[in-house]
Amino acid sequence: MPIPSQIVSDLELDHDRARRRGYPEAVLCDAKTVDQVRRVAAECRERAHGPVLFTRADPARAEAVLGELPDALHVPEARMVAWPPRPPEASGGTVVVVGAGTSDLPVALEAELTARYLGRPTELVVDVGVAGLHRILGHLELLRDPAVRAIVVAAGMDGALPSVVAGLVSAPVVAVPTSVGYGASFQGVAALLTMLNSCSPGVAVVNIDNGYGAGHLAAQIAAPGPQPAD
Amino acid sequence: MPIPSQIVSDLELDHDRARRRGYPEAVLCDAKTVDQVRRVAAECRERAHGPVLFTRADPARAEAVLGELPDALHVPEARMVAWPPRPPEASGGTVVVVGAGTSDLPVALEAELTARYLGRPTELVVDVGVAGLHRILGHLELLRDPAVRAIVVAAGMDGALPSVVAGLVSAPVVAVPTSVGYGASFQGVAALLTMLNSCSPGVAVVNIDNGYGAGHLAAQIAAPGPQPAD
Amino acid sequence: MPIPSQIVSDLELDHDRARRRGYPEAVLCDAKTVDQVRRVAAECRERAHGPVLFTRADPARAEAVLGELPDALHVPEARMVAWPPRPPEASGGTVVVVGAGTSDLPVALEAELTARYLGRPTELVVDVGVAGLHRILGHLELLRDPAVRAIVVAAGMDGALPSVVAGLVSAPVVAVPTSVGYGASFQGVAALLTMLNSCSPGVAVVNIDNGYGAGHLAAQIAAPGPQPAD
Amino acid sequence: MPIPSQIVSDLELDHDRARRRGYPEAVLCDAKTVDQVRRVAAECRERAHGPVLFTRADPARAEAVLGELPDALHVPEARMVAWPPRPPEASGGTVVVVGAGTSDLPVALEAELTARYLGRPTELVVDVGVAGLHRILGHLELLRDPAVRAIVVAAGMDGALPSVVAGLVSAPVVAVPTSVGYGASFQGVAALLTMLNSCSPGVAVVNIDNGYGAGHLAAQIAAPGPQPAD
Amino acid sequence: MPIPSQIVSDLELDHDRARRRGYPEAVLCDAKTVDQVRRVAAECRERAHGPVLFTRADPARAEAVLGELPDALHVPEARMVAWPPRPPEASGGTVVVVGAGTSDLPVALEAELTARYLGRPTELVVDVGVAGLHRILGHLELLRDPAVRAIVVAAGMDGALPSVVAGLVSAPVVAVPTSVGYGASFQGVAALLTMLNSCSPGVAVVNIDNGYGAGHLAAQIAAPGPQPAD
Amino acid sequence: MPIPSQIVSDLELDHDRARRRGYPEAVLCDAKTVDQVRRVAAECRERAHGPVLFTRADPARAEAVLGELPDALHVPEARMVAWPPRPPEASGGTVVVVGAGTSDLPVALEAELTARYLGRPTELVVDVGVAGLHRILGHLELLRDPAVRAIVVAAGMDGALPSVVAGLVSAPVVAVPTSVGYGASFQGVAALLTMLNSCSPGVAVVNIDNGYGAGHLAAQIAAPGPQPAD
């Protein structure tokens, strides 16, 4: 039986097409050794192959990247390195990223940076957990701005914030549970279940601590598209 | 070695003391056969032994109780039968019972009736889930009334309401997760975990669907006591 | 302290605003008795309050709705009743709904109907599980159509289809795990975990069997662009 | 649509009201870096903003606090730092804190200190696990003292002590499972489940190792209030 | 390679030896159809093969046994049928069976009957849960009787009773968790974990609701001493 | 971009090729309504499309199949219907199917029939659980027969038999856990975990109660040697 070689080339082409849209590749650093991360960075430099986001990069891995790509942007609070350092021109709808507590900040920042490097205008709102409702209600104008096409909400512990936000807005909410908490939080499982069972419709859930995935999904949702305005 | 017979009599006496305070006994009906329930009810009648709350009583078990104790009060929506039918005179702080959705009503009612039969003044507020924040905020005056000493909050699905309520008040919140939901709600486990991980302090958690336990705990919290006013 | 009464009215107004956009209310029937469902339907009729989607309606509950709203549309395969029967004029991007196997059809249909009643043009593709890759690859043209702004993928058992689809397209994928399977599928948990761990970015996960939520989320994602301020 | 700015100010005011009651803020240190902890402590000093409890503070984080707030009270056994060092004048009912074993002591101490810094008179009873019943029975007089309005019970392993205590007293019991144990204790889950399933009514459960939450809840329960004495 | 036929005959002989000691065979009825149960009973009759205990026999299965073995003893409360009806002469140490609540009675009875049909003297103590400590303390003389060589304790919900009993006696305790409870009892898992984590040494745990296994184990523990060689 | 239509046709052809080898299609009946099963059977008849195995067919679904395919073979003990009734000529290595207890028989039979309908010679050995080792050791000659290329072992409860068998033979063992048991067997999860952790190498695990999958896998393993190119 002949090899269906056309399959491979067709699909491969399409893979390039996705890259041409400006979506960066992502390199999950914490599943790799420092040396593997360095080799990936070196390959990027040599083949001028980018843009690329290095995620979950601890100081040693970030340093390995910067050794090969000295002009890359390192944001330690988000454990990310981006190369080339400058994000693409922003287009499409705005992505708002909301973090419930200060401990959720790394995940929120990772989401915000990812969406920005995928080409969306972004806004960041932090420390607005449900224990003090006035905090999130103070941002209603932004959350309901018609230019906002996706809202990422990062929350740990009880994970209640996405339900509250989704009940206040009409844009889709991307909920990212964080592993913040202890005991029966089960490293983010409690927050994950809360979000999957949201009593408000319009909540899209991603994996625990997956700030990259949340930002990527939000950027896809808010992508500029051919649909006509009303 | 002599039997420490005094242990038994001392503790037994104390058991009676608890009963003298007017706290009813509870009979969990769904772990018993219809016939066992009937025998318990008959024994109550014969020994004029009360007050007693029959909880989780389906129609057949409720009927068995009423056959023996015809003057008992049956509240089908709460799956409860109370005997004697009249609750004690209300004393102590007020217990407010809050139900997130209409499906949480049986558990909320069970809590409210239990607190009332333990002698507290009660208030019931329903259908105030976090998907529409204006609903719970519309009851702030009641929730913050200084006469209110305990607030029971029953919620299923995401179980987010107790976190929100506890952030708005200074009275302790008794959170009772309900098995309302499907899929990853895991028959109330999702709501239970949310409540255990509340980002607001002051949330006391009881077992899933344990309206009786929530009402009992709230009544104990709000019991009249010897402490001086401010 | 005065009651913050403006809070309630402001938020309440906003709730109405959401309804004016044409998003129907949803009534989850299987958490309610037949009689409760009938009462809700009667209230809709009397107050001409609609549109409304009755979801997870078994024959008895569907009949209860139709007794009060005889002109409602009943789709037994999706366990849904919609009233009024006619969906709104379609606008915004297209929502494609993909079902892996024939047993996933009820959930897929529920998603498709929901998106349609929220006002989106929809397409339905079924029986395209990964055990026969040619089946999903045969629909690549549709899946990659620029008019498609969201793709719902319903799958049970291994739940692998959303990962495969998300790797083939650039639109966001709403993955809905179904409880189809047995043994270690744990009523959809296996599929849920697969989807949360998708190796392709761009996968938004909702609760097990939550076809309504998937369709609602997809309709929000594909909503017609820059929304004018009120 | 105008921003409901009054919402924010009303709720914000109320947040201050809670603080005026003397309830300290809590800073969960182990979810923060040493530097973040130091910045929080510095901010407290500069703004004379207190009282504040730093919980779950390991030596490095405690030292960071003390560097900024040299007069703070550090209780290493409870992993806590309190500032200002002096608790408020005690009022309201007494909070008794009971620890089952010596390994439960850090959690018990955290509860006791928290209740004291929230203004309650407290008593501490330790090493009274159910393997030697005479130990807890030797404290019956204290546990049944009418001045006692809340009893915190910290226990790991089988978590059986709260059931036993709640059966002996009429005050509400705040049960805090600890992660003491190994194997099938699952870091406190076994004790947590035991407590949620207590066969004695009147048991309020908080998260595993949540001594702070237990003490806070107990202090709220025992708060001085307007209800008349018997 | 020759078949190691001696293995089979040697081990088979031993199997018969165990039976000669008077330990009955057990037939777990609820994993078999009514017809399968009837066939097993008929085979017993025809081959005069006994003694045999039919466990977990609902009315239909018990009736099937009695149709073939009319002189068998049926104890509906324990869901057991024993044949021949008369237990062997009692020998060895006494087995005390303790049931925490009335709902644990079927499991406790199953354990007691099994121990009796394995030839031990038995005692049954019921309704002595830890919510009222005086109840179990009232039986201390029996529990500490030197003739008692094993104590079975059946308990559901919090499963705390075995820890308490094991702390009071020096005989080994066989703890059998029951599925009595609801919500976070997880059909007996909470009680199982409590027992596995007992803070008192000397607790042997068997499967949930395994009254037969508990009674069998207790009978083996209390078997008459230094067994003579065959 | 052109549709990669060749992909579909190439893969589709291959799908037919698999069918030409004589591997039947499987219809999982319990995930379908009686009517859906009937329609599938009718379609088989009309298109003379076979062979097909209807698995997990309860009496109603089996009857629906037989109404359309009267000459099909129904094996109620295995809950299977095969059409056409005659299995293909046997070829390849022998598949031995071993069932630990009588309650494992339905799953064992399903595996045996599946392997037979995929064209393998089969042997069935039942009631050889590890509680009586002589039983399995009595079949060593068969298990070690060089003609045997795969051994399916179905076991519930402790699931220990596959470890024992794999230690005795050199052929690969396909372990299928069954849901036989109660309490902490968790519907087959205990047996599944036992098998995944086998201390003997050479154990292939399939889903709980998946007799069809076990038989299919064994038949593939034992397929006649070096397959000729098409």
Next chain:
Amino acid sequence: MPIPSQIVSDLELDHDRARRRGYPEAVLCDAKTVDQVRRVAAECRERAHGPVLFTRADPARAEAVLGELPDALHVPEARMVAWPPRPPEASGGTVVVVGAGTSDLPVALEAELTARYLGRPTELVVDVGVAGLHRILGHLELLRDPAVRAIVVAAGMDGALPSVVAGLVSAPVVAVPTSVGYGASFQGVAALLTMLNSCSPGVAVVNIDNGYGAGHLAAQIAAPGPQPAD
């Protein structure tokens, strides 16, 4: 109400009685700091209070004990220190301790030492896992010796050995799951479940890695017969 002071003294006396029987106290070292362990050891020395077993003692904690009790016996392989070093005179039935693999040795040794220090004659058999049945069968004579009154079996991974042993002997088997394994062994949970679901009766289960508890239980089971009254 007077304090039931007699309760305490009666029970306390009994606690001493247990100690007079020669059962040592156990100090679980890994839940304590090095300093706490040292203090306990010093107290033992000063009050000549023994015998005592220090369990789960890593090198640092063992050294702390030996610093205070230089003549204590340290068995590093069992992570135990015993003081005084000499076990009591052996009496009662023999306890055989069986370890499945070499990695189970620490737990097996801990059980063997505990039984010996509780006064039983002991035997140790190791490396007899079910992957090579000839290994355990080679010890049948010992296992079936009538002098053997209890058999401890320690096993990790599949945990199948206790089922096999219990099927070969008539003495009770104390099964102790170990955390040996990886992946789906879940730190001993797989072995624990296997043991709880043993298809052989007569298996008593203790917590994961609880060698001390297994040895203690076995020693109680094998205690010398009809105990004389005090």
Next chain:
Amino acid sequence: MPIPSQIVSDLELDHDRARRRGYPEAVLCDAKTVDQVRRVAAECRERAHGPVLFTRADPARAEAVLGELPDALHVPEARMVAWPPRPPEASGGTVVVVGAGTSDLPVALEAELTARYLGRPTELVVDVGVAGLHRILGHLELLRDPAVRAIVVAAGMDGALPSVVAGLVSAPVVAVPTSVGYGASFQGVAALLTMLNSCSPGVAVVNIDNGYGAGHLAAQIAAPGPQPAD
């Protein structure tokens, strides 16, 4: 009763027979101390006892082996040491090992080496995850080669690749989940469940990260045909 000594010798002989076939012994290093590993290696050298595979060997343990067996082959990427260094002559069907991502490489390599040291010809294919289908489709010719008798697929995260591969080939697939991932991957449990629920038949599952077991099983499946009797 005489000891069935023939049992032991018969089974022992058979154990040697298995070794004579050239299957190496495996030493799981990470459950052993460095010193224990060294002693095992020394014993191999002294008794010229081989072949042996040291698996899960970190650098320290590998060095311990090489100190005793300097000519052994160390493959750090697979954490394996093989001795003697040369694998046996290849025979039987080909084993193809497929790794989804680069992080799955250690497990894939372990499987490939194991199969090679058990005497099979092997092929390795890596970085072919389902997020880019063209990658695995580019290897269809190899995967469908009639000489291939078993395909090992190692995958973490969503674990979807085995389902896809099994749908493309007729050889059995040995699926080995890896612990690659984070959050709701639960250290490989998500991938494990995906594989157990594969919608394609012909998938044999082994434990998480069990590359050795996967390679061993595949080598047994692909063993050269009808084995001659000894």
